[in-house]
Amino acid sequence: MAKKTIRTIPQKRAEMPVQDPVARAGNFEEVALGFSLEGALVESERCLVCPKPNCVPACPVNIDIPGFIVEISKKNYRGAYDILTESTLLPAICGRVCPQEDQCEGVCPVGETLEPVAIGRLERWIGDMAIANSWRNTPPIAPNGFKIGIVGSGPAGMACAADMAKAGCDVTVYEALHQAGGVLRYGIPEFRLPNEVLDAELENLKALGVKIECNVLVGRLFTIEQMLDELGFDAVFIGTGAGYPSFMGIQGESLNGVLSANELLTRCNLMGATQFPRYDTPLGLGKRVAVIGSGNTAMDALRVSLRADAEEVYCLYRRTRAESPARVEEVEHAEEEGVRFEWLTAPVEILADDNSNVRALRCQRMELGEPDDSGRRRPVPIEGSEYEFEVDTVVYAIGTNANPIIGQTSKIALNKWGYIEADDKLATSMAGVYAGGDIVTGAATVILAMGTGRQAARSMKSYLGIRDSSAVYQKPQENGEASIFGIDPTERAHVRVRVA
Amino acid sequence: MYDTKYLFQRNEIWWVKVAVPRSLRDELGYDLRRSLHTRNLAEAREKRDRVVEELRQMIKESAAAESSGRACRESMVPDDENGFEILAREDFSDVTFLLEVDAPLMSKAAKPGQFVIVILHERGERIPLTIADFDADKGTISLVIQAVGKSTIEMQQRCRAGTHLHALVGPMGYPSELGAKKIVCVGGGLGVAPIFPQLRAFKESGAYVVGVVGFRSKELIFWEDKFEKYCDELIVCTDDGSVGLEGRVTLGLEMALKEHADVDRVIAIGPPIMMKACADTTLPYGVETIVSMNPIVVDGTGMCGGCRVSVGDEIKFACVDGPEFDAHKVNFDELMSRLGRYKDDESRALDDWKEMVS
Ligand SMILES: Cc1cc2nc3c(=O)[nH]c(=O)nc-3n(C[C@H](O)[C@H](O)[C@H](O)COP(=O)(O)OP(=O)(O)OC[C@H]3O[C@@H](n4cnc5c(N)ncnc54)[C@H](O)[C@@H]3O)c2cc1C
Ligand code: SF4
Numbered sequence: 001m002a003k004k005t006i007r008t009i010p011q012k013r014a015e016m017p018v019q020d021p022v023a024r025a026g027n028f029e030e031v032a033l034g035f036s037l038e039g040a041l042v043e044s045e046r047c048l049v050c051p052k053p054n055c056v057p058a059c060p061v062n063i064d065i066p067g068f069i070v071e072i073s074k075k076n077y078r079g080a081y082d083i084l085t086e087s088t089l090l091p092a093i094c095g096r097v098c099p100q101e102d103q104c105e106g107v108c109p110v111g112e113t114l115e116p117v118a119i120g121r122l123e124r125w126i127g128d129m130a131i132a133n134s135w136r137n138t139p140p141i142a143p144n145g146f147k148i149g150i151v152g153s154g155p156a157g158m159a160c161a162a163d164m165a166k167a168g169c170d171v172t173v174y175e176a177l178h179q180a181g182g183v184l185r186y187g188i189p190e191f192r193l194p195n196e197v198l199d200a201e202l203e204n205l206k207a208l209g210v211k212i213e214c215n216v217l218v219g220r221l222f223t224i225e226q227m228l229d230e231l232g233f234d235a236v237f238i239g240t241g242a243g244y245p246s247f248m249g250i251q252g253e254s255l256n257g258v259l260s261a262n263e264l265l266t267r268c269n270l271m272g273a274t275q276f277p278r279y280d281t282p283l284g285l286g287k288r289v290a291v292i293g294s295g296n297t298a299m300d301a302l303r304v305s306l307r308a309d310a311e312e313v314y315c316l317y318r319r320t321r322a323e324s325p326a327r328v329e330e331v332e333h334a335e336e337e338g339v340r341f342e343w344l345t346a347p348v349e350i351l352a353d354d355n356s357n358v359r360a361l362r363c364q365r366m367e368l369g370e371p372d373d374s375g376r377r378r379p380v381p382i383e384g385s386e387y388e389f390e391v392d393t394v395v396y397a398i399g400t401n402a403n404p405i406i407g408q409t410s411k412i413a414l415n416k417w418g419y420i421e422a423d424d425k426l427a428t429s430m431a432g433v434y435a436g437g438d439i440v441t442g443a444a445t446v447i448l449a450m451g452t453g454r455q456a457a458r459s460m461k462s463y464l465g466i467r468d469s470s471a472v473y474q475k476p477q478e479n480g481e482a483s484i485f486g487i488d489p490t491e492r493a494h495v496r497v498r499v500a
Numbered sequence: 501m502y503d504t505k506y507l508f509q510r511n512e513i514w515w516v517k518v519a520v521p522r523s524l525r526d527e528l529g530y531d532l533r534r535s536l537h538t539r540n541l542a543e544a545r546e547k548r549d550r551v552v553e554e555l556r557q558m559i560k561e562s563a564a565a566e567s568s569g570r571a572c573r574e575s576m577v578p579d580d581e582n583g584f585e586i587l588a589r590e591d592f593s594d595v596t597f598l599l600e601v602d603a604p605l606m607s608k609a610a611k612p613g614q615f616v617i618v619i620l621h622e623r624g625e626r627i628p629l630t631i632a633d634f635d636a637d638k639g640t641i642s643l644v645i646q647a648v649g650k651s652t653i654e655m656q657q658r659c660r661a662g663t664h665l666h667a668l669v670g671p672m673g674y675p676s677e678l679g680a681k682k683i684v685c686v687g688g689g690l691g692v693a694p695i696f697p698q699l700r701a702f703k704e705s706g707a708y709v710v711g712v713v714g715f716r717s718k719e720l721i722f723w724e725d726k727f728e729k730y731c732d733e734l735i736v737c738t739d740d741g742s743v744g745l746e747g748r749v750t751l752g753l754e755m756a757l758k759e760h761a762d763v764d765r766v767i768a769i770g771p772p773i774m775m776k777a778c779a780d781t782t783l784p785y786g787v788e789t790i791v792s793m794n795p796i797v798v799d800g801t802g803m804c805g806g807c808r809v810s811v812g813d814e815i816k817f818a819c820v821d822g823p824e825f826d827a828h829k830v831n832f833d834e835l836m837s838r839l840g841r842y843k844d845d846e847s848r849a850l851d852d853w854k855e856m857v858s
């Protein structure tokens with residue numbers, strides 16, 4: 001194969017079909033439809049297969065990106081899947097929801113002159129193909145007698161559970177809600193991440209022998225201490241997320257018609273409120289909806305509101321589009337669907353009608369001043385710019401705090417913001433208890449949560465004295481015995497087994 | 501750009517996919533798919549329209565069947581056999597009933613003041629219910645429910661010994677703090693049952709317990725024996741005076757406060773208007789007063805903020821910061837207005853449902 005250069009590769013990104021904006025604003029079906037086969041093959045040709053790739057270290061879980069892309073171009077799709085699953089548990093999910101422009105794609109040298117290689121879309125394409133074909137990389141598992149408890153079934157918990165199960169542990173995941181998946185279930189809407197994709201990934205987890213028990217509120221039904229002392233768990237991982245939504249503390253936040261994005265999304269995604277009264281949970285969204293904030297959560301709330309039949313949907317953000325923390329693609333999608341953006345605008349008061357319902361927002365225009373600690377230019381109010389903005393629903397999407405339940409019910413040390421304190425090995429202040437995901441890092445991303453789940457699994461294994469097979473992982477030999485998922489069959493001989 | 505409308509590829513073969521409207525998804529799934537048996541895109545495009553038309557026709561037919569068959573199917577969301585089993589039911593009146601549910605772990609963990617969230621069936625909502633009793637030996641918890649809205653009326657109709665709740669999670673919230681020496685426990689309406697485990701716990705902790713319970717009339721009284729067993733004094737109030745004091749529970753509360761100058765805590769559970777009246781009653785006496793908030797709840801884990809209540813200058817999430825708060829600081833008017841948020845939706849749901857089951 002002749003060496004590829006920036007000139008010889010396909011210059012344009014392969015098209016990925018998307019649902020028409022007008023049609024999709026009225027349904028909950030997936031917006032981005034994924035590559036066609038031709039598209040994927042063309043796109044895979046665009047990778048330069050750099051000898052020292054920038055993208056791999058930029059991926060929080062260090063996927064061998066050129067490796068899997070080369071397999072696609074060789075039409076060895078299953079091989080591409082095997083490479084992906086060495087590093088990520090959830091390719092079909094990460095390919096959809098990762099902020100690739102800040103990670104792998106952001107550092108791809110092709111992006112210096114052309115559009116970068118569509119790494120996320122290729123990853124998704126393989127992930128989807130795996131689901132469609134029921135591919136599953138379940139390594140041979142030799143039980144070692146250790147019992148692991150996982151609290152929270154979000155991406156952090158799922159990743160830790162998978163790694164511990166592959167190492168031979170008996171793993172149980174406890175989830176407070178009645179369905180598993182964490183934010184992937186209740187937060188991210190179906191048009192970005194269909195439930196069937198999440199269900200398929202959860203099935204993979206179960207195929208590893210992981211038990212998932214929903215409707216269990218750890219801390220209240222039993223405590224972390226009880227898990228270790230009475231329920232026989234040898235180690236526990238906490239991945240309870242950063243649920244607790246923030247409000248601004250302005251006048252009028254208790255009015256009817258003011259809600260958090262989490263409430264809106266949970267009602268729709270988890271409880272089926274868009275199908276009320278067929279489903280019992282009502283939504284109660286008005287006709288003119290203002291969402292405050294401009295992150296991913298805000299974009300989801302905006303786009304769900306549109307689909308739930310709000311007539312006009314506005315995004316209010318005190319900075320500009322350039323500072324918006326949401327993914328570029330999400331902002332574009334929202335805009336195409338009819339969301340209207342009011343940049344440099346902040347609410348100062350929520351105004352009521354006679355029945356304590358929201359009638360309007362009093363807003364203030366902002367301008368950008370000096371950069372603050374985070375390097376972003378600080379928004380400063382413009383004197384005398386206040387005006388009334390008529391809306392009947394106000395949705396807060398300005399961030400979340402730590403979920404407080406574990407802190408309330410155990411002795412595990414928290415930091416001053418209420419997040420669980422964990423060292424760089426993700427060990428908490430309690431022996432045998434590890435934590436990861438948003439409850440440690442603060443609200444972050446799916447892939448980071450997954451990365452911390454895997455790191456915690458490594459630490460747990462060394463705590464329990466289980467040989468960490470992923471550390472000595474070697475690429476499968478040609479026609480040799482497969483050692484997928486980082487477990488080398490020969491390594492299993494060294495696994496320590498618990499003596500009861 | 502490829503024209504791939506309705507088309508997708510699976511193992512290189514082109515397929516057609518047509519979306520199913522939301523109302524038919526339970527029956528038909530998200531979409532209908534059919535293979536075009538070709539790897540060639542041009543050929544697939546040619547075959548496409550006819551297949552799309554056929555699939556659309558299928559959707560139309562099921563929509564027609566669905567609207568006629570809707571009524572009978574709707575009322576039959578199946579019982580979830582993997583759910584939480586109801587072991588016993590007892591009816592206290594035509595609206596109030598008790599369910600005893602098999603929940604071994606929870607029966608050991610539950611403490612007075614805590615609540616659970618129940619989902620009746622797959623399409624149900626999350627309903628918060630204060631735990632009315634728990635029995636660690638039997639491994640059960642009891643819930644007392646007033647059939648007032650769609651979900652609770654449906655529970656009244658469906659729940660029998662042997663049927664199941666789709667979900668049951670808890671115990672949620674902080675337990676009540678014990679430690680009072682002389683306490684008045686007030687329960688009215690849907691608060692009568694939940695006050696019971698409180699007063700039992702206080703009695704067992706050595707406190708002097710005055711119970712004040714309110715009912716509409718004599719026929720609706722329940723658990724008199726249980727209350728008597730754990731109260732040093734029991735004041736029953738009825739709206740019509742058919743037994744005990746005639747009038748609201750505040751009358752009984754006032755009486756207890758006058759008689760016992762050394763009451764060091766009052767706990768009141770019931771409808772917001774009653775708890776507010778109790779707070780007003782105790783204020784002049786300067787007695788610490790605790791109420792159990794019952795706002796609208798979704799997840800019950802602190803994740804949505806739908807349950808927020810104003811306590812003093814602070815906003816609290818009742819499900820994780822409560823549910824019990826200082827009655828003299830709670831903003832009851834706000835609570836009542838927030839509870840009315842879904843009034844129209846609720847009555848619509850109830851009407852729809854009644855029409856369907858009738
Ligand atoms: C609306 C929205 C959109 C987002 N979009 C993106 C995106 O596009 N891309 C991206 O990378 N990231 C996105 N994020 C962020 C990402 O979802 C989170 O960073 C990630 O899910 C965190 O994972 P986690 O496992 O730490 O926690 P979570 O996913 O929050 O899961 C925690 C789970 O623990 C459960 N739990 C909590 N307490 C208990 C308890 N006491 N006992 C038992 N269970 C408990 C919770 O119910 C929950 O299911 C988004 C977040 C939101 C809210
Ligand atoms: S997991 Fe995320 S960062 Fe890593 S390769 Fe995939 S899309 Fe890029």
Ligand code: FES
Pocket residue numbers: 796797798799800801802803804805806807808817818819820
């Ligand atoms: S019910 Fe959602 S936070 Fe309390």
